[in-house]
Amino acid sequence: AQSVTQLDSHVSVSEGTPVLLRCNYSSSYSPSLFWYVQHPNKGLQLLLKYTSAATLVKGINGFEAEFKKSETSFHLTKPSAHMSDAAEYFCVVRPLNTGNQFYFGTGTSLTVIP
Amino acid sequence: DTEVTQTPKHLVMGMTNKKSLKCEQHMGHRAMYWYKQKAKKPPELMFVYSYEKLSINESVPSRFSPECPNSSLLNLHLHALQPEDSALYLCASSEGQGKYGYTFGSGTRLTVV
Numbered sequence: 027a028q029s030v031t032q033l034d035s036h037v038s039v040s041e042g043t044p045v046l047l048r049c050n051y052s053s054s055y056s057p058s059l060f061w062y063v064q065h066p067n068k069g070l071q072l073l074l075k076y077t078s079a080a081t082l083v084k085g086i087n088g089f090e091a092e093f094k095k096s097e098t099s100f101h102l103t104k105p106s107a108h109m110s111d112a113a114e115y116f117c118v119v120r121p122l123n124t125g126n127q128f129y130f131g132t133g134t135s136l137t138v139i140p
Numbered sequence: 141d142t143e144v145t146q147t148p149k150h151l152v153m154g155m156t157n158k159k160s161l162k163c164e165q166h167m168g169h170r171a172m173y174w175y176k177q178k179a180k181k182p183p184e185l186m187f188v189y190s191y192e193k194l195s196i197n198e199s200v201p202s203r204f205s206p207e208c209p210n211s212s213l214l215n216l217h218l219h220a221l222q223p224e225d226s227a228l229y230l231c232a233s234s235e236g237q238g239k240y241g242y243t244f245g246s247g248t249r250l251t252v253v
Binding site (some may be wrong): 062069 | 146180183188228230234246
C-alpha cells in the first residue's frame with residue numbers, strides 16, 4: 027500500500043529563518059517523490075523531484091530535499107524563508123510500476139512572519 | 141512551451157446548465173489528467189487519459205464527462221452539477237506515466253449556484 031504523511035498541517039517561521047516541512051512515505055517499490063507548491067487560487071508548481079538519482083535534490087527558489095530511504099522520508103528545507111514562500115506545500119509519491127497514479131499528502135500550510 | 145493552459149479561469153453555472161472546461165498543452169505529453177480540489181485539501185484524481193484513451197476513471201459521477209479530442213487537448217463537460225461540485229478543477233499533463241512529475245495548469249474555479 028502507498029501513502030504519504032505530511033507531519034505538520036501548519037508551519038510558521040519568521041522571515042530569514044530556516045524552513046523545514048516534513049514528509050514520510052510508505053511504498054512497496056522505489057518511488058519517485060515530488061514537492062509541489064500552491065499559492066492561493068493558483069495551480070500547483072513543481073518545486074523539486076527525486077527519481078532515483080542523487081539523494082539530495084535541489085529545486086527552485088532555494089528549496090532542497092533529501093531522500094532518506096532508511097527513514098522513508100523526503101523532507102523539504104530552505105535556509106532562509108522569504109515572504110513569497112507563504113503557500114501550501116504538497117509532498118507527492120509516485121510508486122514504481124503503478125502507472126499514472128500519484129499519491130498526495132494532505133498538505134502543509136507555510137506562514138512567514140515579517 | 142512548458143505550460144498547461146486552462147480556460148476559463150472562473151465559471152459560475154446553474155444546476156441546469158451545460159458547460160465545458162478546456163485544457164491545452166503543447167509539450168508533447170501523452171498523459172493528461174483532471175483533478176478536483178476543495179479548499180484546504182489536496183487534489184483528488186478524477187480522470188486520466190493516456191495516448192488519448194481513458195485509462196483511469198475514479199468513480200466520478202456521470203454529470204462529469206471527459207473528452208480527449210487529440211493529444212494536446214482535454215475537455216471536461218459539465219451537466220446538471222450540484223453545489224457541492226464547486227471547487228478548483230485542475231488539469232495536468234505528464235511525459236509517459238509521470239515518473240518525472242506532472243505539469244499543472246492554473247485551474248478553473250467553478251461555482252455551482
